[in-house]
Amino acid sequence: MSVRQTALQLSAVYFDDGHFTKDLTLAVAIPSESQERQGYKCLQVYLDDCIIPLLSKMGFTCKLFENSVSDAGPFLLAERIENLNMPTILTYGHGDVVLGQHEHWKPGLSPFDLHEEGDRLYGRGTADNKGQHLINLQALASVMEVQGKLGFNFKVLFETGEEIGSPGLKEFCDQHRQALSADVFIASDGPRISPHSPTIFTGSRGGINFDLVVNLRDGAHHSGNFGGLLADPAIILSHAIASITDSRGQLQIPEWRPTSLTQDIRDVLAVLPPIDAGFELDSDWGESSLTMAERVFGWNSFAVLAMKSGHPEAPVNAISGYARATCQLRYVVGTEANDIISALRQHLDNHGLQSVDIIQAEENPFPATRLDIQNPWIAFIAASLERTCGHRADLLPNLGGSLPNVCFADVLGLPTIWIPHSYPGCCQHAPNEHLLKSTARQALLCMTGLFVDISVSGQQIITGSKYSAL
Ligand SMILES: [Zn+2]
The missing domain is CATH 3.30.70.360 (Alpha-Beta Plaits)
Structure with missing residues (x-):
């Protein structure tokens, strides 16, 4: 079996044996609400208990930073540098969630108590953003386990204030340009266009x-x-x-x-397929x-x-x-x-x-970003995702909503590629937030395949030589 197949199988077993649900349960149980003062302690707890152990196990060095904005949550910067001649990927996640809104969930559901029902994993943060970054980090873990190394350098940036407008993130990126330097930015947040096929977007409105x-x-x-x-x-x-x-x-x-x-x-x-919002569009x-x-x-x-x-x-x-x-x-x-x-x-x-x-308004406007649609990373990633799941990835120049992408695209000057793992009906920012298990499983395999493919062909993209079609 090829390295790719072995890594995919490892991820599939991790998911099918219930480990993903178990890990997500622990993550969701930490009420890291950034809109709530009482949630502030939990912002760091989330990084300490859920993210740092996972990264440390893979040989990442992890460092926490206080926010330069007073009263705003911390940042985590982690890296695993294998060889400076190899490609470096920067990823991002946010450990904070919006308010739990306890009293408004369906009977039997509670925001910080993960609940499995059919294809749905209910809980605050399952879709935004805990489920999504856990998928990516676990995909990375599978590649590590199979190869004993990643085959590229990897940097991880976590913030804990995305839901309150990312206070201090731009300043942090500005101050740590060198530490955050990379060849490409790949991260996951927001919804796919359709739950069944991967989506790629390269910026935001x-x-x-x-x-x-x-x-x-x-x-x-x-x-x-x-x-x-x-x-x-x-x-x-x-x-x-x-x-x-x-x-x-x-x-x-x-x-x-x-x-x-x-x-x-x-x-x-x-x-693109028609926009399926779950309600009628005008x-x-x-x-x-x-x-x-x-x-x-x-x-x-x-x-x-x-x-x-x-x-x-x-x-x-x-x-x-x-x-x-x-x-x-x-x-x-x-x-x-x-x-x-x-x-x-x-x-x-x-x-x-x-x-x-x-x-x-007092808060700064979110600038718009979009990567040149001809950037070679887009075609490479789209081909990799399709190879894993058998569906063509839906490509969006930018998300309709807003993300702090300007920090990565403009401040750090990186090609930015987002691969969201949620779907439009996920109730993000509302009661009954959930992640679809079928989508999460497919996403985990897609990210696993992508990381293997980057370890094989990423070098060719950064040196500009034509990479062989996957
Ligand atoms: Zn959000």
């Missing part, structure tokens, strides 16, 4: 949040006595929103329309000239996340003095991020809406 505020006067005034005499902030705000898109959500601000939807991106998106919403995949992966989208004027829960006959909408633009590369707010200001002014203030 960016996101910027801001409030539109119309603050005309203190307090509210009787609508009978003053209706017709006082400007209504909710109406002005509605006009502002209505000027940003048309009635089907098509963007009306020229600077907000990306320039990056080129034919090669369209070709990549054209072969085909008559968004940019009418684009396909559904182009709208979410190749274009920008504006959303009103929340809005308020007066007291909706107990309205009175009064004209409010104040209205506010919390808004968001998700954007792909090819949008000038620094111009987003100034273009909006100009647009509102042009529409006579000077009384609408724009207040940018």
